[in-house]
Amino acid sequence: MKVYQEKLGIKLWAEADRPREKLLLNGRRHLTDAELIAVLIGSGNKNETAVDLSKRILASCKNDLDALGKLSVKDLSRFRGIGEAKAISIVAALELGRRRKETAGEEAMKITTSMDVYKMLLPVFADLNHEEFWILMLNQAHYVIGKQLVSKGGMAGTVADPKIIFKTALEHNAAYIILVHNHPSGNLKPSAEDLSITKKLVAAGEMLDLYVLDHLIVTNKLFFSFGDEGLI
Missing domain, CATH: 3.40.140.10 (Cytidine Deaminase, domain 2)
Incomplete structure:
Protein backbone atom coordinates (compact mmCIF):
# COMPACT_ATOMS: atom_id res chain seq x y z
CA MET A 1 0.00 0.00 0.00
CA LYS A 2 1.35 3.37 -0.99
CA VAL A 3 1.91 5.63 2.01
CA TYR A 4 2.18 9.37 1.59
CA GLN A 5 1.80 12.55 3.60
CA GLU A 6 -0.49 15.24 2.26
CA LYS A 7 0.54 18.86 2.70
CA LEU A 8 -1.87 20.71 4.94
CA GLY A 9 -3.20 23.73 3.03
CA ILE A 10 -3.61 27.13 4.65
CA LYS A 11 -7.40 26.83 4.54
CA LEU A 12 -7.14 23.88 6.94
CA TRP A 13 -4.90 25.72 9.42
CA ALA A 14 -6.28 27.10 12.66
CA GLU A 15 -7.80 30.50 11.92
CA ALA A 16 -5.25 32.36 14.07
CA ASP A 17 -2.42 30.82 12.01
CA ARG A 18 -3.71 31.92 8.59
CA PRO A 19 -1.90 35.08 7.44
CA ARG A 20 -5.00 37.06 6.45
CA GLU A 21 -6.98 36.08 9.52
CA LYS A 22 -3.92 36.65 11.69
CA LEU A 23 -3.59 40.18 10.31
CA LEU A 24 -7.24 40.90 11.04
CA LEU A 25 -7.02 39.47 14.55
CA ASN A 26 -3.65 40.85 15.65
CA GLY A 27 -2.66 43.61 13.24
CA ARG A 28 -0.09 43.73 10.45
CA ARG A 29 2.97 44.11 12.68
CA HIS A 30 2.41 40.63 14.13
CA LEU A 31 2.98 38.93 10.79
CA THR A 32 6.40 37.69 9.71
CA ASP A 33 7.88 38.82 6.40
CA ALA A 34 6.91 35.46 4.88
CA GLU A 35 3.32 35.78 6.09
CA LEU A 36 3.02 39.28 4.62
CA ILE A 37 4.26 38.04 1.27
CA ALA A 38 1.83 35.10 1.54
CA VAL A 39 -1.02 37.60 1.88
CA LEU A 40 0.14 39.20 -1.37
CA ILE A 41 0.37 36.00 -3.39
CA GLY A 42 -2.72 34.35 -1.91
CA SER A 43 -1.82 30.74 -2.70
CA GLY A 44 1.15 28.44 -3.12
CA ASN A 45 1.54 25.36 -5.30
CA LYS A 46 0.69 21.66 -5.03
CA ASN A 47 3.60 21.02 -2.67
CA GLU A 48 3.81 24.26 -0.70
CA THR A 49 1.48 26.59 1.12
CA ALA A 50 1.71 30.29 0.32
CA VAL A 51 3.73 30.76 3.53
CA ASP A 52 6.18 27.96 2.66
CA LEU A 53 6.61 29.37 -0.84
CA SER A 54 7.19 32.84 0.61
CA LYS A 55 9.82 31.45 2.99
CA ARG A 56 11.61 29.84 0.05
CA ILE A 57 11.59 33.10 -1.89
CA LEU A 58 12.97 34.97 1.14
CA ALA A 59 15.59 32.29 1.75
CA SER A 60 16.86 32.78 -1.80
CA CYS A 61 17.54 36.40 -0.82
CA LYS A 62 19.04 35.40 2.55
CA ASN A 63 15.94 36.91 4.22
CA ASP A 64 17.03 40.37 3.06
CA LEU A 65 14.05 42.49 2.01
CA ASP A 66 16.34 44.94 0.21
CA ALA A 67 17.64 42.06 -1.90
CA LEU A 68 14.09 40.86 -2.50
CA GLY A 69 13.15 44.35 -3.63
CA LYS A 70 15.76 44.17 -6.37
CA LEU A 71 14.22 41.08 -7.98
CA SER A 72 12.32 41.62 -11.21
CA VAL A 73 8.99 40.13 -12.22
CA LYS A 74 10.96 37.68 -14.38
CA ASP A 75 13.15 36.69 -11.41
CA LEU A 76 10.17 36.04 -9.16
CA SER A 77 8.28 34.15 -11.85
CA ARG A 78 10.99 31.47 -11.81
CA PHE A 79 9.62 30.19 -8.51
CA ARG A 80 7.08 27.44 -8.96
CA GLY A 81 3.70 28.81 -7.96
CA ILE A 82 4.58 32.43 -8.77
CA GLY A 83 3.04 33.57 -12.00
CA GLU A 84 3.32 37.00 -13.55
CA ALA A 85 0.36 38.42 -11.61
CA LYS A 86 1.74 37.30 -8.23
CA ALA A 87 5.21 38.53 -9.12
CA ILE A 88 3.79 41.94 -10.05
CA SER A 89 1.98 42.12 -6.69
CA ILE A 90 5.22 41.50 -4.80
CA VAL A 91 7.20 44.00 -6.87
CA ALA A 92 4.49 46.67 -6.51
CA ALA A 93 4.22 46.20 -2.73
CA LEU A 94 7.97 46.46 -2.22
CA GLU A 95 8.15 49.53 -4.44
CA LEU A 96 5.47 51.22 -2.34
CA GLY A 97 7.50 50.42 0.76
CA ARG A 98 10.60 51.89 -0.83
CA ARG A 99 8.77 55.09 -1.81
CA ARG A 100 7.31 55.41 1.68
CA LYS A 101 10.78 55.18 3.20
CA GLU A 102 12.11 57.66 0.66
CA THR A 103 9.29 60.11 1.38
CA ALA A 104 9.87 59.89 5.11
CA GLY A 105 13.51 60.76 4.52
CA GLU A 106 14.56 58.83 7.60
CA GLU A 107 18.17 57.80 8.03
CA ALA A 108 19.20 54.66 9.87
CA MET A 109 19.02 55.46 13.55
CA LYS A 110 22.09 55.13 15.76
CA ILE A 111 21.44 54.05 19.33
CA THR A 112 23.57 55.89 21.87
CA THR A 113 21.33 56.00 24.94
Whole structure:
Protein backbone atom coordinates (compact mmCIF):
# COMPACT_ATOMS: atom_id res chain seq x y z
CA MET A 1 0.00 0.00 0.00
CA LYS A 2 1.35 3.37 -0.99
CA VAL A 3 1.91 5.63 2.01
CA TYR A 4 2.18 9.37 1.59
CA GLN A 5 1.80 12.55 3.60
CA GLU A 6 -0.49 15.24 2.26
CA LYS A 7 0.54 18.86 2.70
CA LEU A 8 -1.87 20.71 4.94
CA GLY A 9 -3.20 23.73 3.03
CA ILE A 10 -3.61 27.13 4.65
CA LYS A 11 -7.40 26.83 4.54
CA LEU A 12 -7.14 23.88 6.94
CA TRP A 13 -4.90 25.72 9.42
CA ALA A 14 -6.28 27.10 12.66
CA GLU A 15 -7.80 30.50 11.92
CA ALA A 16 -5.25 32.36 14.07
CA ASP A 17 -2.42 30.82 12.01
CA ARG A 18 -3.71 31.92 8.59
CA PRO A 19 -1.90 35.08 7.44
CA ARG A 20 -5.00 37.06 6.45
CA GLU A 21 -6.98 36.08 9.52
CA LYS A 22 -3.92 36.65 11.69
CA LEU A 23 -3.59 40.18 10.31
CA LEU A 24 -7.24 40.90 11.04
CA LEU A 25 -7.02 39.47 14.55
CA ASN A 26 -3.65 40.85 15.65
CA GLY A 27 -2.66 43.61 13.24
CA ARG A 28 -0.09 43.73 10.45
CA ARG A 29 2.97 44.11 12.68
CA HIS A 30 2.41 40.63 14.13
CA LEU A 31 2.98 38.93 10.79
CA THR A 32 6.40 37.69 9.71
CA ASP A 33 7.88 38.82 6.40
CA ALA A 34 6.91 35.46 4.88
CA GLU A 35 3.32 35.78 6.09
CA LEU A 36 3.02 39.28 4.62
CA ILE A 37 4.26 38.04 1.27
CA ALA A 38 1.83 35.10 1.54
CA VAL A 39 -1.02 37.60 1.88
CA LEU A 40 0.14 39.20 -1.37
CA ILE A 41 0.37 36.00 -3.39
CA GLY A 42 -2.72 34.35 -1.91
CA SER A 43 -1.82 30.74 -2.70
CA GLY A 44 1.15 28.44 -3.12
CA ASN A 45 1.54 25.36 -5.30
CA LYS A 46 0.69 21.66 -5.03
CA ASN A 47 3.60 21.02 -2.67
CA GLU A 48 3.81 24.26 -0.70
CA THR A 49 1.48 26.59 1.12
CA ALA A 50 1.71 30.29 0.32
CA VAL A 51 3.73 30.76 3.53
CA ASP A 52 6.18 27.96 2.66
CA LEU A 53 6.61 29.37 -0.84
CA SER A 54 7.19 32.84 0.61
CA LYS A 55 9.82 31.45 2.99
CA ARG A 56 11.61 29.84 0.05
CA ILE A 57 11.59 33.10 -1.89
CA LEU A 58 12.97 34.97 1.14
CA ALA A 59 15.59 32.29 1.75
CA SER A 60 16.86 32.78 -1.80
CA CYS A 61 17.54 36.40 -0.82
CA LYS A 62 19.04 35.40 2.55
CA ASN A 63 15.94 36.91 4.22
CA ASP A 64 17.03 40.37 3.06
CA LEU A 65 14.05 42.49 2.01
CA ASP A 66 16.34 44.94 0.21
CA ALA A 67 17.64 42.06 -1.90
CA LEU A 68 14.09 40.86 -2.50
CA GLY A 69 13.15 44.35 -3.63
CA LYS A 70 15.76 44.17 -6.37
CA LEU A 71 14.22 41.08 -7.98
CA SER A 72 12.32 41.62 -11.21
CA VAL A 73 8.99 40.13 -12.22
CA LYS A 74 10.96 37.68 -14.38
CA ASP A 75 13.15 36.69 -11.41
CA LEU A 76 10.17 36.04 -9.16
CA SER A 77 8.28 34.15 -11.85
CA ARG A 78 10.99 31.47 -11.81
CA PHE A 79 9.62 30.19 -8.51
CA ARG A 80 7.08 27.44 -8.96
CA GLY A 81 3.70 28.81 -7.96
CA ILE A 82 4.58 32.43 -8.77
CA GLY A 83 3.04 33.57 -12.00
CA GLU A 84 3.32 37.00 -13.55
CA ALA A 85 0.36 38.42 -11.61
CA LYS A 86 1.74 37.30 -8.23
CA ALA A 87 5.21 38.53 -9.12
CA ILE A 88 3.79 41.94 -10.05
CA SER A 89 1.98 42.12 -6.69
CA ILE A 90 5.22 41.50 -4.80
CA VAL A 91 7.20 44.00 -6.87
CA ALA A 92 4.49 46.67 -6.51
CA ALA A 93 4.22 46.20 -2.73
CA LEU A 94 7.97 46.46 -2.22
CA GLU A 95 8.15 49.53 -4.44
CA LEU A 96 5.47 51.22 -2.34
CA GLY A 97 7.50 50.42 0.76
CA ARG A 98 10.60 51.89 -0.83
CA ARG A 99 8.77 55.09 -1.81
CA ARG A 100 7.31 55.41 1.68
CA LYS A 101 10.78 55.18 3.20
CA GLU A 102 12.11 57.66 0.66
CA THR A 103 9.29 60.11 1.38
CA ALA A 104 9.87 59.89 5.11
CA GLY A 105 13.51 60.76 4.52
CA GLU A 106 14.56 58.83 7.60
CA GLU A 107 18.17 57.80 8.03
CA ALA A 108 19.20 54.66 9.87
CA MET A 109 19.02 55.46 13.55
CA LYS A 110 22.09 55.13 15.76
CA ILE A 111 21.44 54.05 19.33
CA THR A 112 23.57 55.89 21.87
CA THR A 113 21.33 56.00 24.94
CA SER A 114 18.43 54.12 26.48
CA MET A 115 16.24 57.12 25.66
CA ASP A 116 16.92 56.51 21.94
CA VAL A 117 15.52 53.02 22.33
CA TYR A 118 12.50 54.22 24.26
CA LYS A 119 11.61 56.89 21.69
CA MET A 120 11.99 54.45 18.82
CA LEU A 121 9.82 51.70 20.28
CA LEU A 122 7.25 53.72 22.22
CA PRO A 123 4.84 53.71 19.23
CA VAL A 124 5.04 49.90 19.23
CA PHE A 125 3.84 49.64 22.82
CA ALA A 126 1.46 52.62 22.92
CA ASP A 127 -1.91 51.73 24.46
CA LEU A 128 -1.29 47.97 24.59
CA ASN A 129 -3.22 46.15 27.32
CA HIS A 130 -1.02 43.06 27.11
CA GLU A 131 2.71 42.40 27.34
CA GLU A 132 4.92 42.10 24.27
CA PHE A 133 8.61 41.26 24.09
CA TRP A 134 10.65 42.80 21.26
CA ILE A 135 14.28 42.86 20.29
CA LEU A 136 16.14 45.71 18.62
CA MET A 137 19.06 44.56 16.45
CA LEU A 138 22.14 46.71 15.87
CA ASN A 139 25.22 46.49 13.68
CA GLN A 140 28.81 47.01 14.85
CA ALA A 141 28.38 50.80 14.66
CA HIS A 142 25.21 50.64 16.82
CA TYR A 143 22.88 51.53 13.93
CA VAL A 144 19.49 49.82 14.00
CA ILE A 145 19.19 47.11 11.36
CA GLY A 146 15.90 45.64 12.50
CA LYS A 147 13.35 45.08 15.22
CA GLN A 148 11.25 42.01 15.85
CA LEU A 149 8.35 40.91 18.02
CA VAL A 150 9.50 37.85 19.94
CA SER A 151 6.43 37.00 21.98
CA LYS A 152 3.03 38.26 23.00
CA GLY A 153 1.38 37.50 26.32
CA GLY A 154 -1.34 38.64 28.67
CA MET A 155 -1.64 41.29 31.33
CA ALA A 156 0.70 39.41 33.66
CA GLY A 157 3.57 38.58 31.36
CA THR A 158 5.02 36.97 28.27
CA VAL A 159 7.63 34.32 27.59
CA ALA A 160 10.88 35.25 25.84
CA ASP A 161 12.42 32.20 24.17
CA PRO A 162 16.23 32.58 23.90
CA LYS A 163 16.30 30.28 20.85
CA ILE A 164 13.93 32.56 18.92
CA ILE A 165 15.75 35.70 20.03
CA PHE A 166 19.21 34.62 18.96
CA LYS A 167 18.02 32.85 15.81
CA THR A 168 16.36 36.09 14.69
CA ALA A 169 19.40 38.19 15.56
CA LEU A 170 21.78 35.85 13.73
CA GLU A 171 19.56 35.84 10.63
CA HIS A 172 19.85 39.64 10.57
CA ASN A 173 23.64 39.49 11.08
CA ALA A 174 23.28 41.62 14.20
CA ALA A 175 26.28 42.44 16.35
CA TYR A 176 24.24 43.61 19.34
CA ILE A 177 20.69 43.27 20.59
CA ILE A 178 18.57 45.27 22.99
CA LEU A 179 15.66 43.63 24.78
CA VAL A 180 12.46 45.59 25.28
CA HIS A 181 9.14 44.65 26.84
CA ASN A 182 6.25 46.55 28.35
CA HIS A 183 4.38 46.47 31.64
CA PRO A 184 0.73 47.37 30.94
CA SER A 185 0.20 47.84 34.69
CA GLY A 186 2.51 50.85 34.62
CA ASN A 187 4.80 49.28 37.24
CA LEU A 188 8.41 49.70 36.12
CA LYS A 189 9.96 47.45 38.79
CA PRO A 190 11.59 44.38 37.20
CA SER A 191 10.03 41.10 38.25
CA ALA A 192 12.06 38.08 39.33
CA GLU A 193 11.36 36.61 35.89
CA ASP A 194 12.62 39.80 34.20
CA LEU A 195 15.88 39.61 36.15
CA SER A 196 16.28 35.90 35.45
CA ILE A 197 15.69 36.03 31.69
CA THR A 198 17.97 39.05 31.36
CA LYS A 199 20.81 37.24 33.12
CA LYS A 200 20.26 34.15 30.97
CA LEU A 201 20.21 36.10 27.68
CA VAL A 202 23.29 38.16 28.57
CA ALA A 203 25.22 34.95 29.27
CA ALA A 204 24.01 33.29 26.07
CA GLY A 205 24.91 36.38 24.05
CA GLU A 206 28.45 36.38 25.40
CA MET A 207 28.92 32.79 24.24
CA LEU A 208 27.74 33.72 20.73
CA ASP A 209 29.64 37.05 20.56
CA LEU A 210 26.22 38.64 20.08
CA TYR A 211 25.98 40.96 23.02
CA VAL A 212 22.91 42.15 24.91
CA LEU A 213 23.47 45.88 25.42
CA ASP A 214 20.37 46.66 27.46
CA HIS A 215 16.92 45.56 28.52
CA LEU A 216 14.15 48.15 28.79
CA ILE A 217 10.83 47.87 30.56
CA VAL A 218 8.48 50.48 29.13
CA THR A 219 5.13 52.07 29.90
CA ASN A 220 3.28 54.81 28.04
CA LYS A 221 5.20 57.51 29.89
CA LEU A 222 8.33 56.06 31.50
CA PHE A 223 10.93 53.33 31.14
CA PHE A 224 13.40 51.34 33.22
CA SER A 225 16.84 50.50 31.77
CA PHE A 226 18.77 47.53 33.13
CA GLY A 227 21.91 49.07 31.61
CA ASP A 228 21.44 52.46 33.25
CA GLU A 229 20.81 50.77 36.60
CA GLY A 230 23.97 48.64 36.35
CA LEU A 231 22.07 45.37 36.01
CA ILE A 232 23.82 44.42 32.75
